[in-house]
Amino acid sequence: MSVVALAWPEPGSRAAPAPESRCVQCLGRQQSICADLPPEVLYEMERIGRVRRLRRGEVLSWEGDEIYDVGNVRDGALKLTASLRDGREQILGVAWPGSFVGELFADEWTYRATALTATTVCVFRRTDLNMLAASQAAVATSLLRRLSTDLDAARRSILFLGRKTAEERVASLLVDMRRSTPCDVTGATPMSLNRQQMADLLGLTIETVSRKIRRFERMGVIELIHTRLFRVRDEVSLSRLAG
Amino acid sequence: MSVVALAWPEPGSRAAPAPESRCVQCLGRQQSICADLPPEVLYEMERIGRVRRLRRGEVLSWEGDEIYDVGNVRDGALKLTASLRDGREQILGVAWPGSFVGELFADEWTYRATALTATTVCVFRRTDLNMLAASQAAVATSLLRRLSTDLDAARRSILFLGRKTAEERVASLLVDMRRSTPCDVTGATPMSLNRQQMADLLGLTIETVSRKIRRFERMGVIELIHTRLFRVRDEVSLSRLAG
DNA sequence: CGTGCGGTTGATCCGAGTCAAGCCAAGTGG
DNA sequence: CCACTTGGCTTGACTCGGATCAACCGCACG
Numbered sequence: 001m002s003v004v005a006l007a008w009p010e011p012g013s014r015a016a017p018a019p020e021s022r023c024v025q026c027l028g029r030q031q032s033i034c035a036d037l038p039p040e041v042l043y044e045m046e047r048i049g050r051v052r053r054l055r056r057g058e059v060l061s062w063e064g065d066e067i068y069d070v071g072n073v074r075d076g077a078l079k080l081t082a083s084l085r086d087g088r089e090q091i092l093g094v095a096w097p098g099s100f101v102g103e104l105f106a107d108e109w110t111y112r113a114t115a116l117t118a119t120t121v122c123v124f125r126r127t128d129l130n131m132l133a134a135s136q137a138a139v140a141t142s143l144l145r146r147l148s149t150d151l152d153a154a155r156r157s158i159l160f161l162g163r164k165t166a167e168e169r170v171a172s173l174l175v176d177m178r179r180s181t182p183c184d185v186t187g188a189t190p191m192s193l194n195r196q197q198m199a200d201l202l203g204l205t206i207e208t209v210s211r212k213i214r215r216f217e218r219m220g221v222i223e224l225i226h227t228r229l230f231r232v233r234d235e236v237s238l239s240r241l242a243g
Numbered sequence: 244m245s246v247v248a249l250a251w252p253e254p255g256s257r258a259a260p261a262p263e264s265r266c267v268q269c270l271g272r273q274q275s276i277c278a279d280l281p282p283e284v285l286y287e288m289e290r291i292g293r294v295r296r297l298r299r300g301e302v303l304s305w306e307g308d309e310i311y312d313v314g315n316v317r318d319g320a321l322k323l324t325a326s327l328r329d330g331r332e333q334i335l336g337v338a339w340p341g342s343f344v345g346e347l348f349a350d351e352w353t354y355r356a357t358a359l360t361a362t363t364v365c366v367f368r369r370t371d372l373n374m375l376a377a378s379q380a381a382v383a384t385s386l387l388r389r390l391s392t393d394l395d396a397a398r399r400s401i402l403f404l405g406r407k408t409a410e411e412r413v414a415s416l417l418v419d420m421r422r423s424t425p426c427d428v429t430g431a432t433p434m435s436l437n438r439q440q441m442a443d444l445l446g447l448t449i450e451t452v453s454r455k456i457r458r459f460e461r462m463g464v465i466e467l468i469h470t471r472l473f474r475v476r477d478e479v480s481l482s483r484l485a486g
Numbered sequence: 487c488g489t490g491c492g493g494t495t496g497a498t499c500c501g502a503g504t505c506a507a508g509c510c511a512a513g514t515g516g
Numbered sequence: 517c518c519a520c521t522t523g524g525c526t527t528g529a530c531t532c533g534g535a536t537c538a539a540c541c542g543c544a545c546g
Binding site (some may be wrong): 408409410447448450451454470 | 501502503504510
């Protein structure tokens with residue numbers, strides 16, 4: 001069973017390049033809101049959608065803003081964050097390609113969506129999408145499927161943040177990265193997040209993240225090729241450390 | 244803005260008594276999966292649903308079990324919990340009347356649902372509900388609305404568990420209880436959970452919960468009439484303590 | 487060359503967990 | 517009726533994990 005609490009993409013799901021012409025473009029991606037839609041419905045989706053491009057660090061939506069648009073991540077990744085008044089920040093989840101971003105019914109954004117890398121999002125006016133969902137059961141079903149997945153991931157995060165130790169959290173993250181991101185020919189896995197982002201995701205500080213990673217290295221469980229590139233040397237120990 | 248991370252019912256939503264004859268019975272309840280359904284669809288829901296009664300402590304579903312049924316809480320409350328291998332437990336959320344319990348697509352339960360009090364659930368065979376949702380857009384929309392609410396609540400919990408201190412968590416819980424449960428004539432609010440349940444919900448230990456509550460009392464922020472009954476004496480301070 | 491940024495490391499502190507004891511109210515059985 | 521148990525809760529002493537604060541390293545870049 002997966003110990004992992006984070007809405008990581010399925011292995012390989014980030015691989016397929018995007019045909020530029022299509023807005024929706026989620027064909028073949030699992031769990032996208034347009035997965036398995038019949039062609040005529042996809043055509044409708046294309047019609048009501050438009051492409052929005054974000055550069056690294058750009059914010060798609062601010063918490064508290066009124067919601068007009070919702071979207072579907074096409075390439076790249078967004079971090080969804082919320083913060084407390086004094087500035088403490090927490091990543092609620094990461095939206096990978098195929099992820100749905102936004103709320104269908106609530107009136108304002110409850111989180112901020114920021115591009116972690118250059119990202120394209122297929123954006124719909126919320127009213128358009130709601131109308132389409134009301135008339136096309138397949139669209140509603142896709143949305144349901146997507147929300148179910150996200151809810152499950154969010155709930156795993158709750159267990160994760162409520163009950164796991166720092167060491168278990170960091171180990172889980174490494175396990176996840178290993179499983180979800182394609183490693184290069186030498187078997188090394190790139191880390192797609194920097195230490196601060198890992199800390200925000202795991203509810204820790206950068207120092208703790210750094211210390212734990214170095215600890216795993218000293219234990220011989222992983223090998224740090226570079227600060228953002230690692231290789232797992234002892235799969236079993238690592239997954240045991242993950243809890 | 245609500246600081247609170249827990250899927251508490253809206254004020255008053257627990258008030259209406261259930262007409263025994265109806266299975267679905269969610270008319271008038273906000274956010275229920277059968278809210279706002281037209282009569283003929285409600286009739287269909289009635290047809291495919293059946294009532295399941297749970298006594299306090301009884302388990303509706305175990306994590307890891309295959310999913311055949313999903314349900315809609317009618318009266319009472321369920322706690323949804325997950326645990327780590329070594330037994331550490333975490334409440335993922337509480338299902339109040341109107342809440343949807345189960346997963347529409349995944350194959351097994353990822354959490355355990357246990358009745359906190361005597362509870363009745365309107366149970367559907369999952370395949371039936373999925374078929375109905377596929378043919379009746381209104382059903383799909385209701386489910387979408389419900390899942391959106393739950394996802395939002397779960398994400399608030401993530402911020403909550405990732406970044407709030409023990410004191411803020413307990414204060415938030417008290418604020419929530421105050422807002423969501425009807426207080427008696429003297430203005431006292433009953434606590435619907437015992438200390439252990441609060442601890443599981445907040446990701447703390449019973450000792451810490453107890454200490455913080457007593458601390459608030461000594462500070463003059465609340466008055467503890469009984470271990471399970473309190474009155475807020477200083478609303479402003481309490482909500483400031485909640486973060 | 488300095489400057490800034492991401493990351494690492496060490497020293498110290500503090501919040502919350504752990505362990506253990508005790509309190510109180512509600513049973514329960516003789 | 518009283519002795520005894522039981523379970524929920526509180527309290528104190530102690531421990532320890534992770535935050536905080538501060539220094540420093542390596543590297544990219546103007």
